[in-house]
Amino acid sequence: QVQLVESGGGLVQAGGSLRLSCAASGRTFSSYAMGWFRQAPGKEREFVAAISWSGINTYYADSVKGRFAISRDNRKNTVYLQMNSLKPEDTAVYSCAAYLTSTYSRGSSPTYWGQGTQVTVSS
Helix, strand or coil, X not given: CEEEEEECCEEEECCCCEEEEEEEEECCHHHCCEEEEEECXXXXXXXXXXXXXXXXXXXXXXXXXXXXXXXXXXCCCEEEEEECCCCHHHCEEEEEEECCCCCCCCCCCCCEECCCEEEEEEC
């Protein structure tokens, strides 16, 4: 089992920044690829970003590319999502997720999920 706890969400004005954190416990965190997803009200959950076990390879949805950055610190069992130039359409509940693979494959589904943290961007 892997337990994931997100933090860092909140209310920010458009153009602002937030950094989300996801603390993992349980099985060996450093072995797994990690991802961030988001779900806006009335919409389906969508992929935001993913990172390989080593942190070398990162992947982003087109909608956040160039504005968001995913990173990880395996010594702290934590994955981060730095969000810059936020837009009102970024408003959603953001959840981190763990894959039972060391690398990310487009379209693959995570195995473990956190509860999520709310991000609200005002215009």
